[in-house]
Amino acid sequence: MMDDFFSRAIIAGVGVALVAGPLGCYIVWRRLAYFGDTLSHAALLGIALALLFQVNITLSVFLVSVFVSLALLILQRRVTLSTDALLGLLAHSALAFGMVALSFMTWVRVDLMGFLFGDILAVTPYDIAIIWGGGLLVLVVLAIFWRSLFAATVNLELAQAEGMRPEQANIIFMLLMAAVIAISMKIVGVLLITSMLIFPAAIARRFASGPEQMAVLAALIGVIAVFGGLFGSLQWDTPAGPSIVVAASIFFIITVLSAVIFQIVKSTRINKTNIKSNEI
Amino acid sequence: MKQLDEPLISLTNASIYRSDKWLVRDVSLTLGPGEILTLIGPNGSGKSTTAKMALGILKPDEGSAKRRKKLKIRYVPQKVSIDWTVPLKVRRLMSLTGHVSKEEADRAMNLTGTLHLANSEVRTLSGGEFQRVLLARAIAFKPELLVLDEPVQGVDFSGEIEMYELIKKIRDELQCGVLLISHDLHIVMAATDHVICLNGHVCCSGTPMKVAVSKEYKDLFGARASSGLALYEHHHDHEHLSNGSINPENNPLTFVNQINNSNQNPKGDKHDG
Numbered sequence: 001m002m003d004d005f006f007s008r009a010i011i012a013g014v015g016v017a018l019v020a021g022p023l024g025c026y027i028v029w030r031r032l033a034y035f036g037d038t039l040s041h042a043a044l045l046g047i048a049l050a051l052l053f054q055v056n057i058t059l060s061v062f063l064v065s066v067f068v069s070l071a072l073l074i075l076q077r078r079v080t081l082s083t084d085a086l087l088g089l090l091a092h093s094a095l096a097f098g099m100v101a102l103s104f105m106t107w108v109r110v111d112l113m114g115f116l117f118g119d120i121l122a123v124t125p126y127d128i129a130i131i132w133g134g135g136l137l138v139l140v141v142l143a144i145f146w147r148s149l150f151a152a153t154v155n156l157e158l159a160q161a162e163g164m165r166p167e168q169a170n171i172i173f174m175l176l177m178a179a180v181i182a183i184s185m186k187i188v189g190v191l192l193i194t195s196m197l198i199f200p201a202a203i204a205r206r207f208a209s210g211p212e213q214m215a216v217l218a219a220l221i222g223v224i225a226v227f228g229g230l231f232g233s234l235q236w237d238t239p240a241g242p243s244i245v246v247a248a249s250i251f252f253i254i255t256v257l258s259a260v261i262f263q264i265v266k267s268t269r270i271n272k273t274n275i276k277s278n279e280i
Numbered sequence: 281m282k283q284l285d286e287p288l289i290s291l292t293n294a295s296i297y298r299s300d301k302w303l304v305r306d307v308s309l310t311l312g313p314g315e316i317l318t319l320i321g322p323n324g325s326g327k328s329t330t331a332k333m334a335l336g337i338l339k340p341d342e343g344s345a346k347r348r349k350k351l352k353i354r355y356v357p358q359k360v361s362i363d364w365t366v367p368l369k370v371r372r373l374m375s376l377t378g379h380v381s382k383e384e385a386d387r388a389m390n391l392t393g394t395l396h397l398a399n400s401e402v403r404t405l406s407g408g409e410f411q412r413v414l415l416a417r418a419i420a421f422k423p424e425l426l427v428l429d430e431p432v433q434g435v436d437f438s439g440e441i442e443m444y445e446l447i448k449k450i451r452d453e454l455q456c457g458v459l460l461i462s463h464d465l466h467i468v469m470a471a472t473d474h475v476i477c478l479n480g481h482v483c484c485s486g487t488p489m490k491v492a493v494s495k496e497y498k499d500l501f502g503a504r505a506s507s508g509l510a511l512y513e514h515h516h517d518h519e520h521l522s523n524g525s526i527n528p529e530n531n532p533l534t535f536v537n538q539i540n541n542s543n544q545n546p547k548g549d550k551h552d553g
Contacts, residue, residue: 028365029363029365029366030363031363031365147376147377147378148377150376151376151377153363153366154360154362154366154368154373154376155357155360155362157332157337157355157357158355158357158360158376158377159377160335160336160337161332161335161336161337161353161355161427162353162354162355162377162378163353163377164377205365205367208367209367209369209401210367210368210369210372211366211367211368211372213367214367
């Protein structure tokens with residue numbers, strides 16, 4: 001049974017997965033999981049500001065994410081605190097400011113659960129246009145800067161010495177992150193965006209033999225999680241956004257377990273052959 | 281047309297100031313095509329800092345650092361650690377910062393004896409293998425300037441000799457400028473055109489022979505260095521076994537011992553220059 005709202009949800013989810021996968025690889029490689037979390041927390045402030053000033057939510061979330069990224073860059077240079085502490089400061093101040101701002105707007109009734117966990121089944125054709133248009137733009141920019149971004153990930157000084165302009169690449173990466181958060185917020189919600197970035201990349205790591213392969217695999221795994229989660233949610237009448245993450249989690253657990261079982265089987269086989277050769 | 285007489289890099293009284301002190305001060309050097317320049321000095325004497333100024337990674341707080349326009353640079357840093365979450369094979373590493381054809385990559389890996397590692401994950405390599413892979417990556421691109429920060433670190437003695445031979449071969453073939461940072465205060469490769477001895481500033485400089493007999497060098501490295509700078513020259517007086525080690529039957533032991541003794545010299549004797 002393919003309802004109209006359901007096929008829209010699939011199209012939107014696939015769009016988010018295709019963008020979040022490759023970008024998520026950089027989150028994993030650069031150990032930026034908490035950065036993704038910070039941006040998604042800050043998204044709530046973006047939502048509050050959008051409601052306050054009556055502007056487009058996607059645009060507002062994008063701008064707040066960019067602002068938080070830049071604040072992080074500046075604070076990293078000026079303040080003698082570790083990056084994770086700074087991210088904690090930024091994440092929670094943005095979240096708290098957002099909540100306080102929302103509480104002032106007594107005239108606004110906000111479906112907070114919708115923003116926290118996404119509302120993929122309420123996706124409109126306009127949302128799909130934003131996701132696919134914005135997503136395509138993100139992927140094109142990512143492809144253009146892929147080499148310098150990857151070189152900067154492997155070794156910053158080496159990249160700089162060899163003319164890769166890693167600082168420029170880093171700023172572009174932050175803009176891309178902000179864009180992905182902004183376009184995927186409505187689908188999976190601010191609390192689950194990080195999982196859409198991290199899960200597919202974490203699963204892909206096991207199977208990938210090169211960075212580009214890992215990016216493509218992560219995108220495909222994200223698509224599988226979207227299909228699994230949405231059909232599961234239709235089947236068992238569970239909330240759509242969290243169901244996608246549950247599907248990704250199950251995928252992850254299966255790969256980990258299968259790897260463990262493979263290891264055990266392999267080692268027992270080696271032991272058996274050892275015993276056999278000893279007998280001979 | 282590039283001006284051939286223009287140096288590849290030149291530092292003029294270049295200095296770096298960090299956390300209320302000068303890391304290096306008033307370093308001047310030039311490096312032209314086909315030249316090998318070696319930086320030596322105790323730990324913390326600013327060798328890597330100087331190289332980073334030459335590469336443009338650090339901007340001098342005083343003085344200037346100039347590079348030829350559109351200079352093709354390849355850099356082998358002192359330490360590269362690749363996060364295990366990054367799937368990276370040696371072959372992919374070859375084209376990390378610029379496209380290199382398969383033939384060029386294979387040739388460079390062959391030259392450094394790492395072709396058999398082409399399909400290995402980078403993180404499974406040993407320290408010495410990784411150094412040679414990084415060198416292969418650098419030369420595959422045919423750079424005009426090659427900067428090597430302690431390329432023989434973690435390489436055993438015979439590997440060290442081979443590495444110096446290789447660097448000379450690369451220089452002869454590519455006619456590139458080589459900026460070499462040596463971890464070893466006493467062994468400087470014989471093919472070096474110029475040695476700069478650093479200790480926060482240029483302590484002494486010149487041809488290897490000139491530096492070896494200079495008073496500043498002896499002051500800096502103490503009395504035991506009075507035997508002078510050992511210049512490594514390849515005498516072809518030993519054989520390599522198939523695994524790369526030196527055949528013990530005709531190993532020039534005396535030579536090795538002499539070097540080992542000078543290695544035990546206490547580092548970083550006080551120098552009030």
